[in-house]
Amino acid sequence: MKEINASEFENEITLGKKVVLDFYSSECPPCEALAPKFEALSKTYGDDITFLKIFRQKNKDLADKLGVKSSPTLLFFDNGKEVAERLSGGIKRSDIITHLDSMIPVEKVEAIKSQLKPSVSDFDVIILGAGPGGLTAGLYLCQAKVNAVMVDIALPGGHVSTTHEVSNYPGFIEPQAGYMLSHNMSEQTKQCGTVYKVAVDVTKVDLEKKEVVIDEFETLRAKRIIIATGTSPNFTGAPGEKELKGKGISYCATCDAKYFVDKEVVVIGGGNSAVEESDFIARFASKITMVHQFNKLTANKQAQEKLLANPKISVMYEHEPRSFTKEGDKLVTEVEDLKTNERKKLISDGVFVFTGFKANIGLFKGNLELDQWGYIKTNEDMRTNIDGVYAVGDVISKKYRQITTAVADGTIAAIAISKELD
Numbered sequence: 433m434k435e436i437n438a439s440e441f442e443n444e445i446t447l448g449k450k451v452v453l454d455f456y457s458s459e460c461p462p463c464e465a466l467a468p469k470f471e472a473l474s475k476t477y478g479d480d481i482t483f484l485k486i487f488r489q490k491n492k493d494l495a496d497k498l499g500v501k502s503s504p505t506l507l508f509f510d511n512g513k514e515v516a517e518r519l520s521g522g523i524k525r526s527d528i529i530t531h532l533d534s535m536i537p538v539e540k541v542e543a544i545k546s547q548l549k550p551s552v553s554d555f556d557v558i559i560l561g562a563g564p565g566g567l568t569a570g571l572y573l574c575q576a577k578v579n580a581v582m583v584d585i586a587l588p589g590g591h592v593s594t595t596h597e598v599s600n601y602p603g604f605i606e607p608q609a610g611y612m613l614s615h616n617m618s619e620q621t622k623q624c625g626t627v628y629k630v631a632v633d634v635t636k637v638d639l640e641k642k643e644v645v646i647d648e649f650e651t652l653r654a655k656r657i658i659i660a661t662g663t664s665p666n667f668t669g670a671p672g673e674k675e676l677k678g679k680g681i682s683y684c685a686t687c688d689a690k691y692f693v694d695k696e697v698v699v700i701g702g703g704n705s706a707v708e709e710s711d712f713i714a715r716f717a718s719k720i721t722m723v724h725q726f727n728k729l730t731a732n733k734q735a736q737e738k739l740l741a742n743p744k745i746s747v748m749y750e751h752e753p754r755s756f757t758k759e760g761d762k763l764v765t766e767v768e769d770l771k772t773n774e775r776k777k778l779i780s781d782g783v784f785v786f787t788g789f790k791a792n793i794g795l796f797k798g799n800l801e802l803d804q805w806g807y808i809k810t811n812e813d814m815r816t817n818i819d820g821v822y823a824v825g826d827v828i829s830k831k832y833r834q835i836t837t838a839v840a841d842g843t844i845a846a847i848a849i850s851k852e853l854d
């Protein structure tokens with residue numbers, strides 16, 4: 433795969449070629465998650481489509497000219513013309529394939545598909561999700577000589593890898609960069625010998641049979657499954673949000689705050705994530721307007737005090753976003769005053785959304801017993817209601833969702849499983 437710079441761009445995308453171009457950044461977990469998929473697909477589709485990548489931070493003018501506002505962003509060209517919808521953020525392998533397939537004749541697609549051979553492999557335990565909960569379970573299982581495979585739709589690390597600083601994980605005197613803490617957790621588990629299948633599409637999960645299909649053609653079978661899939665950010669649901677996701681609306685400050693140097697930003701939310709991440713975005717942006725539905729912030733007191741003392745940040749209490757639109761380079765957030773129903777327009781260079789989380793259980797709802805908020809119910813050994821299926825970390829029904837509590841859950845499930853399999 434070729435790496436290009438801005439001066440080569442015009443030449444590379446024309447000349448009758450079909451091209452997919454990856455705008456990536458450094459310190460960008462979704463970019464790292466994409467890289468192995470992109471590399472693998474370049475080998476499968478390389479005869480028909482040219483795979484290129486370009487470092488966004490060093491080619492900022494070109495990125496701005498093309499309207500690329502977040503990393504990674506994939507652009508698809510046929511003889512210089514964009515021919516498919518852009519993909520950005522946590523990009524799925526299947527979405528890239530759909531786009532690539534639309535660019536080449538059907539018979540070529542069939543020939544490529546026929547090269548992919550289905551495979552089946554057996555393990556003692558499949559761990560779904562490589563955040564702190566899953567990684568800790570993997571470490572304990574590995575040290576107990578239990579054969580486990582770690583499966584993640586992204587790179588290992590979970591939320592910690594996109595948290596800029598963690599100051600409350602025991603054992604470190606100074607605050608730790610989240611990506612380093614998660615990197616160290618992952619390396620510790622990997623070096624023990626746990627098998628990793630990360631940055632994959634999880635196509636199907638059969639909890640009863642203990643089977644997981646990844647990337648459509650690889651089946652993993654096991655005696656036990658640990659669900660450690662954590663949570664995902666909520667969308668506001670306001671019109672325009674989906675369309676502008678990755679085109680000015682972001683859900684990851686670590687990934688995208690650096691693109692807002694001396695720019696004005698709107699942050700939606702007022703809980704812990706919104707407050708902590710606004711503090712981080714303020715290192716770059718000149719002005720932050722937070723839009724919060726309640727009459728006071730709901731983050732912890734210390735974080736609130738720091739935020740309210742920051743002259744760059746102001747909070748619009750009791751307001752909610754009603755729509756997002758684009759006017760030229762600017763993003764227009766229409767907000768409603770919940771007391772007066774008056775609507776106002778906030779003009780900014782970008783919007784960050786931090787409005788809470790929901791459990792990642794979409795693939796395996798089935799017969800799993802959930803609480804009223806959609807989190808998985810477990811007993812004290814982390815067993816779910818399905819025989820041989822455990823759940824740990826943020827995805828389970830519990831009061832406090834922290835790295836330490838996820839790590840504790842992973843420990844308990846792994847020890848319980850090791851004893852059972854003994």
Ligand SMILES: Cc1cc2nc3c(=O)[nH]c(=O)nc-3n(C[C@H](O)[C@H](O)[C@H](O)COP(=O)(O)OP(=O)(O)OC[C@H]3O[C@@H](n4cnc5c(N)ncnc54)[C@H](O)[C@@H]3O)c2cc1C
Pocket residue numbers: 560561562563564565566583584585586587588589590591592594595597598599600601634660661662663705708709792795824825826827833834835836838
């Ligand atoms: C902005 C922010 C700041 C935070 N700051 C702190 C802090 O300072 N201190 C602290 O203790 N806690 C903090 N937390 C909370 C902490 O990050 C979480 O409690 C912790 O990461 C939970 O770990 P987990 O393993 O359960 O889930 P996650 O960290 O969410 O990891 C889940 C993993 O599962 C993967 N996954 C999702 N769906 C699937 C699927 N279908 N198949 C396979 N894999 C899947 C995801 O890609 C992810 O890697 C913060 C959270 C956020 C969002």
